[in-house]
Amino acid sequence: xxxxxxxxxxxxxxxxxxxxxxxxxxxxxxxxxxxxxxxxxxxxxxxxxxxxxxxxxxxxxxxxxxxxxxxxxxxxxxxxxxxxxxxxxxxxxxxxxxxxxxxxxxxxxxxxxxxxxxxxxxxxxxxxxxxxxxxxxxxxxxxxxxxxxxxxxxxxxxxxxxxxxxxxxxxxxxxxxxxxxxxxxxxxxxxxxxxxxxxxxxxxxxxxxxxxxxxxxxxxxxxxxxxxxxxxxxxxxxxxxxxxxxxxxxxxxxxxxxxxxxxxxxxxxxxxxxxxxxxxxxxxxxxxxxxxxxxxxxxxxxxxxxxxxxxxxxxxxxxxxxxxxxxxxxxxxxxxxxxxxxxxxxxxxxxxxxxxxxxxxxxxxxxxxxxxxxxxxxxxxxxxxxxxxxxxxxxxxxxxxxxxxxxxxxxxxxxxxxxxxxxxxxxxxxxxxxxxxxxxxxxxxxxxxxxxxxxxxxxxxxxxxxxxxxxxxxxxxxxxx
Amino acid sequence: xxxxxxxxxxxxxxxxxxxxxxxxxxxxxxxxxxxxxxxxxxxxxxxxxxxxxxxxxxxxxxxxxxxxxxxxxxxxxxxxxxxxxxxxxxxxxxxxxxxxxxxxxxxxxxxxxxxxxxxxxxxxxxxxxxxxxxxxxxxxxxxxxxxxxxxxxxxxxxxxxxxxxxxxxxxxxxxxxxxxxxxxxxxxxxxxxxxxxxxxxxxxxxxxxxxxxxxxxxxxxxxxxxxxxxxxxxxxxxxxxxxxxxxxxxxxxxxxxxxxxxxxxxxxxxxxxxxxxxxxxxxxxxxxxxxxxxxxxxxxxxxxxxxxxxxxxxxx
Numbered sequence: 025x026x027x028x029x030x031x032x033x034x035x036x037x038x039x040x041x042x043x044x045x046x047x048x049x050x051x052x053x054x055x056x057x058x059x060x061x062x063x064x065x066x067x068x069x070x071x072x073x074x075x076x077x078x079x080x081x082x083x084x085x086x087x088x089x090x091x092x093x094x095x096x097x098x099x100x101x102x103x104x105x106x107x108x109x110x111x112x113x114x115x116x117x118x119x120x121x122x123x124x125x126x127x128x129x130x131x132x133x134x135x136x137x138x139x140x141x142x143x144x145x146x147x148x149x150x151x152x153x154x155x156x157x158x159x160x161x162x163x164x165x166x167x168x169x170x171x172x173x174x175x176x177x178x179x180x181x182x183x184x185x186x187x188x189x190x191x192x193x194x195x196x197x198x199x200x201x202x203x204x205x206x207x208x209x210x211x212x213x214x215x216x217x218x219x220x221x222x223x224x225x226x227x228x229x230x231x232x233x234x235x236x237x238x239x240x241x242x243x244x245x246x247x248x249x250x251x252x253x254x255x256x257x258x259x260x261x262x263x264x265x266x267x268x269x270x271x272x273x274x275x276x277x278x279x280x281x282x283x284x285x286x287x288x289x290x291x292x293x294x295x296x297x298x299x300x301x302x303x304x305x306x307x308x309x310x311x312x313x314x315x316x317x318x319x320x321x322x323x324x325x326x327x328x329x330x331x332x333x334x335x336x337x338x339x340x341x342x343x344x345x346x347x348x349x350x351x352x353x354x355x356x357x358x359x360x361x362x363x364x365x366x367x368x369x370x371x372x373x374x375x376x377x378x379x380x381x382x383x384x385x386x387x388x389x390x391x392x393x394x395x396x397x398x399x400x401x402x403x404x405x406x407x408x409x410x411x412x413x414x415x416x417x418x419x420x421x422x423x424x425x426x427x428x429x430x431x432x433x434x435x436x437x438x439x440x441x442x443x444x445x446x447x448x449x450x451x452x453x454x455x456x457x458x459x460x461x462x463x464x465x466x467x468x469x470x471x472x473x474x475x476x477x478x479x480x481x482x483x484x485x486x487x488x489x490x491x492x493x494x495x496x497x498x499x500x501x502x503x504x505x
Numbered sequence: 506x507x508x509x510x511x512x513x514x515x516x517x518x519x520x521x522x523x524x525x526x527x528x529x530x531x532x533x534x535x536x537x538x539x540x541x542x543x544x545x546x547x548x549x550x551x552x553x554x555x556x557x558x559x560x561x562x563x564x565x566x567x568x569x570x571x572x573x574x575x576x577x578x579x580x581x582x583x584x585x586x587x588x589x590x591x592x593x594x595x596x597x598x599x600x601x602x603x604x605x606x607x608x609x610x611x612x613x614x615x616x617x618x619x620x621x622x623x624x625x626x627x628x629x630x631x632x633x634x635x636x637x638x639x640x641x642x643x644x645x646x647x648x649x650x651x652x653x654x655x656x657x658x659x660x661x662x663x664x665x666x667x668x669x670x671x672x673x674x675x676x677x678x679x680x681x682x683x684x685x686x687x688x689x690x691x692x693x694x695x696x697x698x699x700x701x702x703x704x705x706x707x708x709x710x711x712x713x714x715x716x717x718x719x720x721x722x723x724x725x726x727x728x729x730x731x732x733x734x735x736x737x738x739x740x741x742x743x744x745x746x747x748x749x750x751x752x753x754x755x756x757x758x759x760x761x762x763x764x765x766x767x768x769x770x771x772x773x774x775x776x777x778x779x780x781x782x783x784x785x786x787x788x789x790x791x792x793x794x795x796x797x798x799x800x801x802x803x804x805x806x807x808x809x810x811x812x813x814x815x816x817x818x819x820x821x
Contacts (some may be wrong), residue, residue: 271606
């Protein structure tokens with residue numbers, strides 16, 4: 025565990041080595057940055073701000089005044105990843121997602137991994153994200169998570185080299201890809217000269233790959249499937265993304281009220297009458313899909329959808345029940361899945377994790393709270409976590425009480441020294457912590473992704489929380505050769 | 506196309522058109538309030554605006570006096586008046602937001618920018634600025650959205666439903682505009698001739714940018730009879746009832762579905778009454794009565810369209 029823990033070493037800087045010199049893949053950018061007047065950068069920043077506002081690339085904040093739309097701060101200084109590093113990551117990501125999909129298929133069918141004793145059975149059976157409704161249901165291609173968002177961080181190893189770790193797998197409705205695409209569009213518009221200087225690998229074809237992926241998982245026998253994107257509506261925090269993706273793919277953006285089920289077949293209401301729907305890229309959680317199967321109070325879904333789904337008349341992407349594989353209590357077992365299903369050694373590292381349901385782990389964690397990050401197993405969005413080194417004594421003691429009430433609800437990890445990337449802040453250019461979320465598409469035979477991913481940046485000095493709901497920003501991510 | 510999508514596009518266009526016509530209506534009253542009066546009812550003009558927009562009761566509840574300043578504020582900016590220009594532009598933007606993926610980038614940016622510009626406008630600032638310039642601004646934002654729609658949107662069903670909203674709303678609004686002047690002008694001087702008529706009916710023509718057109722068509726003095734004819738029966742006059750119904754009938758033919766036969770028939774009948782109508786017949790019934798009947802038909806047609814294609818409404 026020592027190589028990943030915060031041993032007081034300086035965090036890995038994406039642009040500079042420890043002695044302050046510029047890493048080779050940033051050299052050309054650094055030269056450009058030295059030459060360019062600060063006033064020009066400032067002007068470009070306000071240009072970008074205006075353009076994002078005008079285009080309305082926003083997310084809605086729950087609970088904020090009047091449910092207002094807010095811009096995610098966009099940083100003009102790109103995060104650059106050398107091509108050879110990316111290819112390694114890509115290999116690891118494809119491997120990981122393949123294993124996760126095999127795990128999901130297994131859990132809802134034979135449950136061999138449980139019988140082999142590689143994962144304690146009660147971890148699955150008693151998991152709130154496990155959907156008994158899905159047992160024995162065959163899904164097209166055996167695929168469950170067609171769109172996976174894998175959160176990676178880079179931490180400084182003992183030797184000062186940066187190493188990637190998977191922080192979290194998002195297999196339900198991972199969002200953020202629209203910012204990835206819009207950030208690139210904005211950078212190309214603001215700095216066309218930079219793109220002629222660098223050979224930045226393009227990402228714009230993502231909607232194409234997504235559409236192909238969705239078409240590939242249509243129910244058997246459907247030749248020309250009708251694909252739709254299902255959104256909870258215009259007030260959802262990720263509504264911009266839902267509408268953006270539907271538009272880019274040229275498919276309908278539907279709400280639950282636009283569809284109905286008749287004789288286990290799903291239709292949408294069009295101006296020309298009912299039209300059959302074959303594939304739903306759904307951006308709402310399992311619980312809200314069908315009031316007849318899940319929450320009866322939900323108005324977001326379609327009554328009868330689960331029956332149509334189980335009958336194999338419509339495909340949901342991602343499948344129902346994928347949450348059981350991205351749960352934080354399952355995360356520690358993913359490397360084991362890679363070995364069990366693929367017979368390979370994992371390419372990507374997990375962050376070492378203590379499970380507080382285990383006696384020994386609990387004891388260790390309670391003794392070391394000020395050094396650790398403790399997370400709720402079902403938490404998301406940076407809520408419900410303790411960042412030990414950044415917390416006061418009182419906060420730590422308060423969290424200790426919460427843990428003792430229900431230790432099984434928590435996991436703990438060493439405080440990773442997240443890598444930093446130079447970022448434009450009020451005072452000039454300063455290092456800020458970042459992470460990376462690549463989007464991995466599984467459909468048909470191949471696993472595909474666009475190079476890079478969404479880089480999120482914690483704009484507050486020293487902060488490790490990059491979530492947009494907590495004031496994080498984003499950067500364009502360049503994979504260069 | 507998704508019915509809800511069509512519904513949002515239709516209402517985006519309707520609300521934008523309504524905002525435009527509301528300022529046209531206010532504009533004409535505002536201009537007329539600057540003319541010397543022949544001892545007529547100073548308030549009649551403003552009361553007529555509220556009557557014809559079906560806002561009198563709502564206005565009475567505000568407890569405000571019937572002053573130009575108060576009525577203008579109410580009709581343009583009042584947050585509680587759902588038909589105020591402010592609320593129309595907000596509703597247009599909300600409808601656009603709900604289907605922004607179906608709009609071209611320029612369409613979305615146009616309606617979003619319009620809303621962002623009017624969003625924080627306070628009554629204080631409104632009265633400080635040149636009202637005429639504000640009216641122009643609203644009209645031009647509406648022109649811009651319509652132009653961007655025609656100029657950038659793929660001309661499929663989605664486009665047709667946006668256009669349908671525009672012309673249905675415009676037919677309704679032109680009829681109201683004409684009726685409001687009838688209310689305001691006729692009781693004062695039923696056989697009025699000469700300068701007063703010229704200015705008052707002239708300002709009505711100007712409000713729909715038809716003053717020069719009138720001269721070109723009639724080469725004659727301005728009479729209520731001919732103004733009404735131009736705005737009701739002339740199919741080359743883009744804001745006339747006839748021209749609007751030309752478009753509505755054409756669009757309904759293009760988007761027809763299995764349910765819409767009766768709606769198409771009703772629209773055709775209304776169109777025919779304008780196509781083959783004469784002003785003598787209309788005045789024999791009474792201009793006001795004819796316009797009221799027309800408004801009722803347009804209203805029912807709107808409900809039928811919602812039920813056949815969009816999101817069903819309860820038919821009264």
